[in-house]
Amino acid sequence: MSPPERLPDGLVVRLGQRVRVEDGGRALVGGAPLRVMYLKPGAVPLLRGRELRVADARTAALADVLLGAGLADPVAGRMASAPVSxxxxxxxxxxxxxxxxxxxxxxxxxxxxxxxxxxxxxxxxxxxxxxxxxxxxxxxxxxxxxxxxxxxxxxxxxxxxxxxxxxxxxxxxxxxxxxxxxxxxxxxxxxxxxxxxxxxxxxxxxxxxxxxxxxxxxxxxxxxxxxxxxxxxxxxxxxxxxxxxxxxxxxxxxxxxxxxxxxxxxxxxxxxxxxxxxxxxxxxxxxxASLVPWLARKAFYGTGAHPLAVRHPEEIAPAVLAPWSAAMLLALLAQRRWSIPVALGIAAVTVVRLAHRLPQSAHPFATASRLTADGIGAALVQAMALLLRHWWPGVAVAAIVSRRVRRAVAAAAVVDSLIEWRRTRSTLGPVRFAVLRRLDDLAYGAGVWWSALRGGSIAALRPSFRSTPRG
CATH class of the missing domain: 3.90.550.10 (Spore Coat Polysaccharide Biosynthesis Protein SpsA; Chain A)
Structure with a gap:
């Protein structure tokens, strides 16, 4: 198969809102998956602010790399016209x-x-x-x-x-x-x-x-x-x-x-x-518009988990955690006196190890600290989703016998609801929003478990573990 033609002149791409520019424009932090990308010295001035306009083969190649890494997006509104009628x-x-x-x-x-x-x-x-x-x-x-x-x-x-x-x-x-x-x-x-x-x-x-x-x-x-x-x-x-x-x-x-x-x-x-x-x-x-059909639809969406697990076993995991973030979560969920010190220690070790993997960075410890903070935030969000959405039937059973599980679920439910209520700026009051948010999760999670039981596999319920972001 011949390679596709290059991006056309005039195309404008813009760095994503979640992408950070560091080291004087030489380092880009973000993308899908999360990474640190270092630009060659000649490529740095091609980015004007957070935008790049394709004008020749060199800018087209850089734009293609940024788009493929999920670091930038085309600015559709800046194109003169659609290339397709x-x-x-x-x-x-x-x-x-x-x-x-x-x-x-x-x-x-x-x-x-x-x-x-x-x-x-x-x-x-x-x-x-x-x-x-x-x-x-x-x-x-x-x-x-x-x-x-x-x-x-x-x-x-x-x-x-x-x-x-x-x-x-x-x-x-x-x-x-x-x-x-x-x-x-x-x-x-x-x-x-x-x-x-x-x-x-x-x-x-x-x-x-x-x-x-x-x-x-x-x-x-x-x-x-x-x-x-x-x-x-x-x-x-x-x-x-x-x-x-x-x-x-x-x-x-x-x-x-x-x-x-x-x-x-x-x-x-x-x-x-x-x-x-x-x-x-x-x-x-x-x-x-009404509760029962809405809940039925949410549960129906959840039943897609097992078919996806069959077709995409490497991608279906309900959470993707680095080993260090999984260890940190386990320490926090233990709810012991040593939990917070241990979690902080894990984070500190992660910063040091990650900094050594960023030799090109002008400020490796600052970059590593921000990446670790991003990882902690993502891990906490995924942990709340596991407790409240994907794993709730099992968590509900555990909560019957464990006060610590009950505390973790209650905290996750409150924090998750408040975050989503503020983020979405819902016209519903926080209490009604929280109730519907939890019903949403319960219905979807029920669909996931039903599909897993019917398919005879827990692949759609099993988290995935990966290494820290690469430099």
């Missing part, structure tokens, strides 16, 4: 009934791009056919229900354009969203791009809808990202995805009815392609 994209819409939602979506899509509606064995196919015909969409009617992933794959086989845009029938892209997503294909390595998924407006929102407005599983935040396992954005939702047809192969995992979007993103990353998340492009989604 809407006429080169085919929309594929999987649907089962939902004729009203389909009508709303097709009105929003307009007529610039061809549309294929795949009816996944609707109970009322006449209504779906009528809506598709009214909007001039091509209808593919399936006689057997295969699920959204199978319906998308069927539509993919009928696409004749070089690009495809999958969108669910209960979603509505905002004007300009497709053009923003298409701009990312100026990078020849990009195979798939996803927008930000937010809620459709609701005049009288329920408590569940207000929680979802702030903390929806589908909303991956307001920062662009390279999507890959174990990064800040490790997956993207199939609610809406735009991809290169020639790189998608047969599409979503055969027979997968949940987590097919995670599987696709991880497969593409493993093949050396790039998957990008672009929050400036917004697609609105009809979130569930």
């Amino acid at each position: 809407a006429a080169e994209v085919t929309w594929v819409v999987p649907v089962r009934d939902r004729a009203e939602q389909l009508d709303r979506l097709l009105r929003a899509l307009g007529s610039e791009s061809p549309v294929i509606v795949v009816d996944d064995a609707s109970r009322e196919p006449v209504s779906v056919r009528r809506v598709a015909e009214q909007h001039g969409a091509r209808l593919e009617a399936l006689t057997v229900n295969v699920g959204p992933a199978g319906a998308r794959n069927h539509g993919l086989t009928r696409v004749c354009t070089p690009f495809v845009a999958f969108v669910d029938s209960d979603a509505v892209p905002e004007p300009g969203a497709l053009e923003l997503l298409l701009r990312h294909f100026a990078d020849p390595r990009v195979a798939l791009v996803a927008p930000r998924i937010v809620a459709l407006p609701h005049p009288q929102p329920t408590a569940v809808e207000r929680y979802e407005d702030a903390r929806s599983s589908l909303d991956l935040g307001d920062r662009p990202a390279l999507v890959r396992p174990r990064s800040w954005v490790s997956w993207v939702s199939s609610t809406c995805l735009v991809g290169r047809v020639d790189l998608l192969g047969t599409g979503f995992g055969d027979g997968m009815r949940v987590a097919e979007d995670v599987d696709l993103a991880w497969r593409l990353d493993a093949e050396g392609h790039r998957v990008r998340y672009e929050p400036a492009a917004v697609v609105r989604h009809e979130h569930r």
Whole structure:
């Protein structure tokens, strides 16, 4: 396979908000996975502030390295125009009934791009056919229900354009969203791009809808990202995805009815392609409004854990911890008089060891201290998630007999809820937000355990251990 052509002139990339610039611009700390990257002296002046504009082969090569390391993101809004026109994209819409939602979506899509509606064995196919015909969409009617992933794959086989845009029938892209997503294909390595998924407006929102407005599983935040396992954005939702047809192969995992979007993103990353998340492009989604269907959906998402463990055993771990951070957590969870001194000692040893691994740094101990602090913060967040979300059935049993486990769970529940409430700026009060946050975790965790028990494997529950970040 010949290497892809280089990034085009005029493309602007910007260092991610989580990336720190140190040593006078020579060292970049961040990325996915976390790393310290040292720039060659000739490369340092190419970065103006936190941005780099591609103007020649040298700047294109540096931009490509930064993008591939997850240290920088393309600035889609700074491109003059998309390298792909809407006429080169085919929309594929999987649907089962939902004729009203389909009508709303097709009105929003307009007529610039061809549309294929795949009816996944609707109970009322006449209504779906009528809506598709009214909007001039091509209808593919399936006689057997295969699920959204199978319906998308069927539509993919009928696409004749070089690009495809999958969108669910209960979603509505905002004007300009497709053009923003298409701009990312100026990078020849990009195979798939996803927008930000937010809620459709609701005049009288329920408590569940207000929680979802702030903390929806589908909303991956307001920062662009390279999507890959174990990064800040490790997956993207199939609610809406735009991809290169020639790189998608047969599409979503055969027979997968949940987590097919995670599987696709991880497969593409493993093949050396790039998957990008672009929050400036917004697609609105009809979130569930009542408690029981919402909890059922959360549990359903959790059941994707075991299928992913089968396909991606190295990436599915619910927590990724360095050995030193795992030891520190065990010391803190012991809740003994020696716990804090031991944890501080582990952190101090980690700083010293990491500093010796940064010989190029002008201030190795300062850099190592910041990296260690980052690791401690990440470890604590993951520990709270394990206690409250992934491992809660086992933790609940342990809490019956252990006062220390009860204290750890109570502290984690309060701290996690307050952090998320403040971070998301939810319009719910802190108490109601905390209750729904815990219900969210309980439902998802139940789905994970059910899938693990049904699959006869604890792979989706087992944490992963890795070494400290490399220099």
